[in-house]
Every structure is written in C-alpha cells, then in structure tokens.
Amino acid sequence: MSGSHRFAHRRRRAAALALTTASSLLVLGVQGAPVSAAPADPGSGPSKIIATPRAGAAQPTLSPAARASLLKSATAKSGDTAKDLGLGSREKLVVKDVVKDADGTTHTRYERTYAGLPVLGGDLVLHLKNGRSTTSKATRATITVPTTTPKISADRAADKALSVGKAADVEKSEIEGKPRLVVWAAGSAKPVLAWESVVEGVQDDGTPSELHVVTDAGTGKVAAEYEGVHTGTGHGQYNGEVSVGSTLSGSSYQLVDPDRAGQRTYDLNQGTSGTGTLFTDDNDVWGDGTQANRQTAGVDVAYGAAATWDYYKDTYGRNGIRNDGVAAYSRAHYGNNYVNAFWQDACFCMTYGDGSGNANPLTSLDVAAHEMTHGVTSATANLTYSGESGGLNEATSDIFAAAVEFHSDLEADVPDYLVGEKIDINGDGTPLRYMDKPSKDGASRDYWDASLGSIDVHYSSGPANHLFYLLSEGSGAKTINGVDYDSPTYDNVPVTGIGVENAARIWYRALTTYMTSSTNYAGARTATLQAATDLFGAYSDTYLAVAAAWAGINVGDRIALGTNLSPIDDQLSGVGQDVSLQIEAYTTNTDSPLTYEVTGLPDGLTASSGGLISGVPTTTGTSEVTVTVTDGTGSTASDTFEWRVANIYGSSTRVDIPDNGAAVESPITITGRPGNASATTEVYVNIVHTYRGDLTVDLVGPDGTVYSLLNRSGGSADNVNQTFTVNASAQPVDGTWKLRVRDVAAIDVGYIQQWRITP
Known part of the structure; x- marks a missing residue:
C-alpha cells in the first residue's frame, strides 16, 4: 500500500482515516488569537541536562549482507514466533524490518496476515534481549473474521470507492488495479473482512491523488478512507552556498550524488508526471541563488535530500530512508503555481512546487526533512494518519525537520524551532508552526486533552511539537540563535531541557523501536520513557526530564524524586486459594536498595523482602493493609488499601x-x-x-x-x-x-x- 505526504494548503473536507503514515506539512494563514489559553509563564527553569547516551543502545549501520541475514533468520522463525505469541492457526507474521542494538538486542517489526489476507492494523514489534522477549502491538484484539468470503463484490466496492472519491473532489478519478481483499483491524474494536480500493486522480490544488477507501465486505459500508498524497557546490535560494553531490558523465556533470547511493535530482519543467530531465551542468557550479536560474531550486532540493540522508546516518546509523541503502530521487519545478511539496512512498521520491507565480519554491531544508521523514515513519512505526496517532505522525516530521536544521547548522538557514519560516507562504514573514507555543498559529493545540483525536492531524500535532521543544530547550522565555521563544507548561511548573540532540535521539528510538501504527499520546509517553531508559538509564536525570516534559503538555505525571510506590487497588481473594501480589516500587536515587514493610495482612499471607505478598488466606473478613517502602537514603512512600477475603x-x-x-x-x-x-x-x-x-x-x-x-x-x-x-x-x-x-x-x-x- 503506497503512501505520500505533502506540504500543502488545508483541503475543504474532514480529515480522513489512514492506515499508512500519510501526512502533510499544512500551509495556513495566521487566524487570529490562539485557540487555547496557556497558563502563566513558569520561568526559564534550570540549565540544560547534559548526558551521553549509553553505548549499548546504539544501532550501528548494518551492512546489506548483515541486514539481509537478520531478515532471513527472522523470516525462517516467523512461524514459531507466531505460536509463541499465541496467534491463531490462520495468522502468519511477515517480517518488515529488523534493527539490532550494539549490545545484541534485536527489534523485529512484523506485519500480519489472516488466512492469507493482509491485516491492516495488525503490526507488532518483537524485542529480544538475552533470550527474553517482549512485544509492542498495534492492536490487542483477537484477529478473526467469521468468513473470508465477501458478500459485497469487488466491483461494488470499486463503485463505492469512486463515489467517495467524487465526494472528496478527486478529479479524473479511476480505480488503480482491482480492489484487494483485506482484514481491517485499525481503528475498530472488531476486525472485519474488507475491500481496499485506491482511487487515483487529481486533488483540487493539482496534487496527485491516491485515495484509499476501505469498504466492509459484509455490509458495503465505508470503514475508512484516507488520502495517500498529502500536502506537505551550488547556490540555493534558501540554503545559500552549499556542497551538492554530482557525477561527471562524458563532458557534463549530473546531479547524481555518488556518496548517497546515487540520489538523483530532476527538473520536471512544470510537468506533473514522470521524472522530467536530470539536472546537468558543464562546470559543476550550480545555480546562482535566484529563482530565475532553474538550477537554484535543484541545489536546494539536492542539498535537502543529502542533509536528511546525512542526519539519519550520522546520528543513528540509518542507511537511507528505508534503512536499506536505496536512494530516493527528487523532482523540482512541479506544475504551475503549485504551492506545495510532497513525499510519495509509491515512487520513493520527493517533489517540490514553485509556489505562487512560480516565484516562491517550497524547497527549504525543513520542508525536505519534514516530508522525507514521512518515509522514515512509513518504514518504521507506520503511524495511522488519523486521531492522535496522526498528530504524532505530523509532529514526528516537524521534530526531525528541526533536528536536521540543527545538524546542518547553515548560516543561510539558522537552526530554529519554527516550521516553514523560510518559504514565507503567507507573505508576512510568519512561519507555519511554532514549536515553543503551537497555538500561536491560531489553530494548533498546546496541550493534550480528550478531544485531541477528533481534530485535524496538523493541529493535533501541536502538543507533541510543544513536548519536543520543552524537552530540548526547557520552558520559559529565552533567545536561541536570534529567535525569541516563550514556552509555557500546562501545570505552570518549569521543565528543564536536555538539548535538541538527545531529545531527537529519544524520539527516534521510540519511533523505530517501540511505537506501532496505533500509538497515541499516552503510548508515545510510554515509548519515549522506555527509549530514555535504554539510552540514559531508568530514573536518570534525562529520564525524569522526559516525564516532566510530558506532564508539561498534560500527559502523565512528573516522577517524584526519591521513592515512588505504584498505587495498589483493593484486593479480593478466596479462602484456600493461592495469592501472589508484587508491590511495584522504585527510587530515583541510583543504586539505593529498597526495603518493604507491610502491616495488616489477612491471616495466611506474608510479604517477602522483595515486596512479594503471597500465601493462602485462611479466614474470611476485610483487613486494612498498609505498605511502606523505604530506600537507602531514608526516602519513603506509603499506600493503604483494603484486602477482603471471602469464600470464592x-x-x-x-x-x-x-x-x-x-x-x-x-x-x-x-x-x-x-x-x-x-x-x-x-x-x-x-x-x-x-x-x-x-x-x-x-x-x-x-x-x-x-x-x-x-x-x-x-x-x-x-x-x-x-x-x-x-x-x-x-x-x-x-x-x-x-x-x-x-x-x-x-x-x-x-x-x-x-x-x-x-x-
């Protein structure tokens, strides 16, 4: 299933549900006052936390042979893995990717099939360390359907998809190939047999359309729909004087990058299909910094692709967008007056328009990094482009757009936490989005709330963008690289930053190792805390800063310094029946042992020195039990609950x-x-x-x-x-x-x- 992503104007229809990581860098004008009021400024907070990631959690670049070997081994074991995970006899696992930590831990990402049919939303990741495995799953639902014989024909599903395309203003629409039969398990508590159709055509702003329509094969109702194409040494217009990879061919040079698997840059010559013409030059000096010179856009495009490749490889050992060493290609000068840019999985390519009047191309570095990061997301977590996961998808591209800017550190495009500031779509010097306080764009949210999943994903990305800024730089007013920021927190408590490099490292590991297609904001908090544990240690200062930044956008609580005790629910046990209850506690004081004191236990139960309550209750009744946990520094935490013993x-x-x-x-x-x-x-x-x-x-x-x-x-x-x-x-x-x-x-x-x- 292909996915595409564009940097674009908002379309006049509701956000559609997507299984792929389709996403866009939304172009919009400032709409007045912020839609969400922020609490008072909590102040700038303490200095940044400086930490070095743990070497064992690094993921070195794998050679093609080593990666192929891991994929082959995982594929050979997929049957046994499915049995170990308790999957049904009609389910099979299909290996999508394997990454390996320096300490030998492997993380294998699987898609799933049922009776030979693709299961959309059935993905999972198996983590194997020292012979022990854990999983991250997109769905906990049992994958089963009553029948794999559809009541609705493929032709009827295609007709339904075409009608959906018409309602979505897709012009010149036609069905690509034939609808395929799938099991739809995304966004639904109950998997259903379904047809997936792809409606190809043209969107109302000239962008190609790949509208995916999922139709229930039993009822004919549309289960989901999503748009697969979403808006979103040379002298460049935005990047200035930069090096670009080129190759000598005969007596002329071509924009073919020999250091990055042969990434190519083409001139579409205002066309809307094909690859156009490969950029060539007679002296290997490209562009002059003006839009009038067609090579200028090619310089910015080629540099953006190279800078994104380099960032992921230099920082994470990632070998290209899909981590398979294969180059993407780029196309400049798309269409006429096309005010967008987009990434497409289908062609594995990046495409840029020239803007209004063909005079203001959308070729800035953060546009390139944003859109190409959608390819990384598609190849890893594949975050569903709807609800909270869709907002996280969009935020991921903004996060790494900022990270690539800081990594490149260009004089002509000084790194910042603004999105789309160089292209100036609105003509008034304002950026498209603000990471320090997203609501300044007039529509994005600053904080999480229960309604977040019901709004457009470009605006539900706001809290995650805000989190990243808080985690990178901390809260309060400050000036960074000449830009003034003033970032509030939901609870009016300061947050200490850890630096953009470590903040991005944590998000990358969470994305590629622990997130799945259905991850929401709460799940992203869990994933980033696990990533922080891997990289910097549980309850380290960096780990605590991650929790504090999430609390700063109203997701979860800060972690108290000292001893922490997880709340214990009231208990019900049967007379004569075995009991085993492990008290969950930890301390932020490194290497400080915990001691447990438990009073009021029912007859027959005892607590071990490690906090395990066990035994066989002998007498009915209700007891008030108090648990007190103390670490080596004297820090304590307590909880009291009722324990009822009955004849069960x-x-x-x-x-x-x-x-x-x-x-x-x-x-x-x-x-x-x-x-x-x-x-x-x-x-x-x-x-x-x-x-x-x-x-x-x-x-x-x-x-x-x-x-x-x-x-x-x-x-x-x-x-x-x-x-x-x-x-x-x-x-x-x-x-x-x-x-x-x-x-x-x-x-x-x-x-x-x-x-x-x-x-």
Missing part, C-alpha cells in the same frame, strides 16, 4: 458458545456451606466473544431460579469482563450454580473463559 468458587473450563444456537452452561458445585447466599452475591464473568450485544448471560441458582446478568447489552463492543451483583438470598449456598450463556444472533462467536461466584 470458580471455573476456568472453557465452554464454546455456538453461533445463534442453544444456550450452554458452565457449572460450579459448592459443598459444606450451610445457609443461604448473600443479598449481594458477586458473579465475575469473563467471556471472549466479538459483539457482546449478541449475548444473554444468566446465573442459575441451585433451585433453578434464573437471575439475568446481561441481556444483549453492550452493542458492538467485544467480550464480557465484569462483576455483577445479584440478590441470591433465597438460594442455598450448597448445590450446583450455573452460568448460562446464549448467542442469539448470527456471525460472531466466542467462549466462556472463566467465571467465579462469591455467594
């Missing part, structure tokens, strides 16, 4: 539920308990079943009385995993209790996994 009876025998069939029952027999059950009898039910609205669930008492627990409620949500309370005081405790479940509608199936009763 359960069954973990699997019982399959037939589709639209007769009721099934799972029995539990209780003996030796005189008297009646409680008026607040608790029944815990765990049923694995897609579309829980198909189910009726009842408790049947020993005398046959039926208590309704669930009667087709919950709609399209999956599974039943909850505790019900019923008045069973008319029932004797002794006897056989039954959980009765019936599926009363077709298509979805499942099973009783376990249930428990506390009478």
